[in-house]
Amino acid sequence: AQSVTQLDSHVSVSEGTPVLLRCNYSSSYSPSLFWYVQHPNKGLQLLLKYTSAATLVKGINGFEAEFKKSETSFHLTKPSAHMSDAAEYFCVVSDRISSASKIIFGSGTRLSIRP
Amino acid sequence: DTGVSQDPRHKITKRGQNVTFRCDPISEHNRLYWYRQTLGQGPEFLTYFQNEAQLEKSRLLSDRFSAERPKGSFSTLEIQRTEQGDSAMYLCASSLGLGTGNTEAFFGQGTRLTVV
Numbered sequence: 001a002q003s004v005t006q007l008d009s010h011v012s013v014s015e016g017t018p019v020l021l022r023c024n025y026s027s028s029y030s031p032s033l034f035w036y037v038q039h040p041n042k043g044l045q046l047l048l049k050y051t052s053a054a055t056l057v058k059g060i061n062g063f064e065a066e067f068k069k070s071e072t073s074f075h076l077t078k079p080s081a082h083m084s085d086a087a088e089y090f091c092v093v094s095d096r097i098s099s100a101s102k103i104i105f106g107s108g109t110r111l112s113i114r115p
Numbered sequence: 116d117t118g119v120s121q122d123p124r125h126k127i128t129k130r131g132q133n134v135t136f137r138c139d140p141i142s143e144h145n146r147l148y149w150y151r152q153t154l155g156q157g158p159e160f161l162t163y164f165q166n167e168a169q170l171e172k173s174r175l176l177s178d179r180f181s182a183e184r185p186k187g188s189f190s191t192l193e194i195q196r197t198e199q200g201d202s203a204m205y206l207c208a209s210s211l212g213l214g215t216g217n218t219e220a221f222f223g224q225g226t227r228l229t230v231v
Contacts, residue, residue: 032219034219034220036222043222043223043224043225044158044206044208044222046219046221049219051219090157090158092220094220102148102160102163102170102171103148103160103163103208103210103220104160105150105157105158105159105160106157107156107157108156108157
């Protein structure tokens, strides 16, 4: 069975400072991991994905995430926050191999950016 | 192909009425998912299809909910005897199937249901 836990429901940072959004996962098999972003009244957009290649994954808008199997984590980071980064972020897990796999969302982390 | 398409975008209905939503996935995708999202929450899994086969249905779904995917193309989600608690955004997503090593899901814009 798969599950994902986003450790913070809300993160607030100042513009220009680093962003860290935490995610831990549980998967019986080999996970695919994703981060999606949802701006107010907008659809879900894929930020980045891990599917067994490099453990450090770079995404759009300067975001990146590192897959750490020993810690079952896939934290999202960005060196310098921008006002336009304010949104809801979802960590997502899926199983690359199991025929019964489905895509499971975390509960989300709301990112606020202070001027 | 312009991505996953959902219709309608908005639906207001009276309690007790039936509603049906449609999702057209990306054409080469054989997996199709339905999720429900309420304000301030993450998308909750409802059900998913591999081609025309419904592989799993969440315990969140009561018997009032039914989904179909005839011929493995578009899908419909029907809610019978709607209740105010059904008010939510209903999201559809599609992805490539197993064997591709890529399970990235592409989401539609959603159908916002309001039950009054």
